[in-house]
Amino acid sequence: MAESFIAEARKEQIIQACIRTLSEIGYNKISLTKIAKNAKISTGLISYHFADKADLIHHTLMYLVADQLHYISECIEATKKGATEQLKAFIEASLAYQATHYENNVAMIEIVFNAQTEDGTPFYLLADKETDGLELLLTEILIAGKDKKEFATDFDPALVATIIQGAIGEIMLKNCNHEQYETYKNELTRMALKMLA
Template identity: 50%
Template sequence: MTKEKTFISEARREQILKATIDVLNDIGYVKLSLAKIAKQAKISTGLISYHFADKEELIQHTLNYLIGAQLEFIEERMKAETDIFEQLLAYITATLTYQNEYVENNVALIEIIFNARTEDNIPYYKLNEEEEDPLYLRLETILSEGQEKRIFSADFDPKATAILINGAASESMLLQSESFDIKNYQQELIKMVTKIVK
């Protein structure tokens, strides 16, 4: 396959993935179908089948796309920081910003995790993946590195603290309303985390 054809193919796949995210937001996973995705993308269902073997493969790729998009967003905002504590602050700020600015992606992610099932009829949220969630792993690495360099206290568990921080960040998506002050929430979370790690 030529570079031009590869580029066109990748662009088409991304178009389908974005249409899947839109449909998940509009009608949810339960009513999702390839026909509705095709209508949203303004393409034929046959073209979707050309790029993805079936609905399950499309959903798995959509899930990977969503996780990858969030990780890329966070990494982009962390790369300028060399100090480990500043990296931690950048991670928290970027995660909350993403939750606030990309609500559609988060809705699609929740729809997939809590409604999609594997070929063996196992819900995604019950899967015991061998590979750890890259977002949790990235944060856990920062916390562990901070302890190794003796910048952070040794009195906390990196894995448990990573779960705590990511959980608080994820919860912010469910609190979105006119009265919810994301900046204040961010400041309070940073204060809490600082007390834990310092």
């Protein structure tokens, strides 16, 4: 039991170093040696936990996606109110994550737009084939609001979720201060609620 805990802690340390390295030098310059240097460990230790660079990159992307989904889901669960409040919480939590996890944002973009599968398919082309947990969560909130008549009934929840997610993603790499994020959050929330009225 202690060994698996230690192994998981070591894997997370390596993934965190991969995130930092991606954020600092980008995907095209990254190597296991540079990640090991960032983590202050040997390259062999990375190879013990991950098959190769592609395996580490894949695990890093899965970590980034899960971390963001966990953060936002917890904020929504804490709301315990109707769809309107959950939508507000979703927007606020999404933007708060963007503001407080800048390195993660850069690393995710570097992976999605530069990494490829073994057969040469760019990761960004896989997005259409994979279920997006955040978009699914937002769509469920919109469906619940529509069903309970908190929102209008004449809209496509999946399409509106894509629009809101697009607006949230647009600010991902803008290095905004707190006041700018607050303004963006308030405007996006106002516009989303107006669209659903």
